[in-house]
Amino acid sequence: MIYIPEKIGLSARSLTLLRKLFRENPRLDEIYTQSESLDEAKKKVREWALEVLSENTEAVSYYKREKIGRNSFGKLRWQDFAAIRILDYLDHSGRKFSNPYRNGKESLNVPFLLLWLGEKSGLGGAKPLFFQDMIHLFRQLNNQLPQYVPTKEQVEEWMERWHDGLDPNIVRVREENRERIIRILMRNIKSCEIGDTRYCFEEGMTDEQKTKKMREWWNDYRFHLRFAVRSPKLLNELLDYSLDLDTQKLLQKAEEKGIPFFINPYYLSLLNARTDDFNAGSDLAIRHYVIYSKPLIDQFGNIQAWEKEDKVEPGKPNAAGWLLPSHHCVHRRYPEVAILIPNTMGRSCGGLCVSCQR
Incomplete structure (x- = not known):
């Protein structure tokens, strides 16, 4: 794809937010309207940020990395954070950052170029979220955005809501979910004579006896590995057919692309098959691990790395300092745990399964 910001017009929403940014910041508006070049504008913005930073000598030392650590960090004012962020933008202006989980797609750091193009000609193609972020950043710089730090009591009060x-x-x-899952899985377990020798039913066992046995197995981690869900069809059945059509289509597409499914029964028992007033949204954190997202499905197969330590060169330590024996298959994350990843998938641990249960 070809990206030329100088040729991309702003949307109506972006243009409205750009005008709001300059309206709230007369000094920024003056800088951009009176500067004859982008470099001149960036120089004046830098002077502005340094002017704010100079009010706190500790902040200047922190920005220059003369002082580091939690103690120095704690001496920064709310405005200082904004000034340092603006200076970081300027210091790294023009740099390209490769995005390894988007097939190496590069992102270009040119925030003040985007403001320049937008102000001068309504171009740049910057999205509304970019301008919203800039509005809040300069409010923070001007001390017009109060810093809000909740108290311990407030946090505990919020937690008590759920x-x-x-x-x-x-x-x-969750007990109801467990019983439903047990009943469904029980139909797939055969007698010990023809099935699994560990998880099987003796000849002549009643349904009540089988259910009791299943509850015993439920406390065995090997049972959950043995009967982990490996298909969208079974996933929907165990969730009492509660998945909507859009979600089913999404999971079907994931299966067609070859994304593996592996969700253990216990994990599924934590998901709500129906929504009541008291549990609405309570399972979203876990549900988002189990249900594949569209961006992940779209990117699957093109993910080169999920984290910095996923980038490995033979014979060289990775970003975490580990010397890995292979730059293809072995993905070692902890001293006593090794994760093996198929060669065909690349070193994209996070792209192989949503529910990582290592």
Whole structure:
């Protein structure tokens, strides 16, 4: 793809936000309207940021890396954070950053060029979110954006709004989920004579006896590995057919692309098959691990790395300092754990499975 910001017009929403940014910041507006070049404008913005930073000698030392650590960080004012961020933008202006989980797609750091193009000709192609971020950044620089740090009591109050896993209602729902999953899996377990020798039913066992046995197996981690869900069809069935059509189509597409499914029964029992007032949205954190997202499905197969330590050169330590024996298959993340990844998938640990249960 070809990206030429000088030729891309701003959307109506972006243009409205750009005007708001300059309207709220007369000094920034003056810099951009009176400067004869982008370099001159960036120089004046730098002077402005340094002017704010100079009010706090500790902040100047922190920016110059003369002082580091938590103690120095704690002496920064709210305005100082904004000034340092602006200076970082300027210091690294023009740099390209490769995005390894988007097939190496490069992102160009030119925020003040985008403002220049937008102000001078309504071009640059910057999105509304970019201008919203800039509006908040300069409000922070001008001390017009109050810093809000909640108290411990406020945080605890927010936490109390939501039910946790020990709440009787949540426990009841998860027990119901477990029983439903057990009933479905029980149909797929055969007698010991023809099936799995570890997880099988003796001849003549009643449904009640089988259910009791399944509850015993439920506490065995090997049972959950053995009966992990490996298809969207079974996933939907175990969730009591609660997945909507859009989600089913998404999972079908993931299966067609070759993305592996592996969700253990216990994990599934934590998802709500129905939504009640007391548990609405309570399973979203886990659900987002289990249900593949469209961006992940679209990028699957092109992911070169998920994190910096995923980039490996033979014979050289990776970003975490580990010397890995292979730059293809072995993805070692912890001293006593090794994760093997197929050659065909690249070193994209996060792109292989949503629910990483290592």
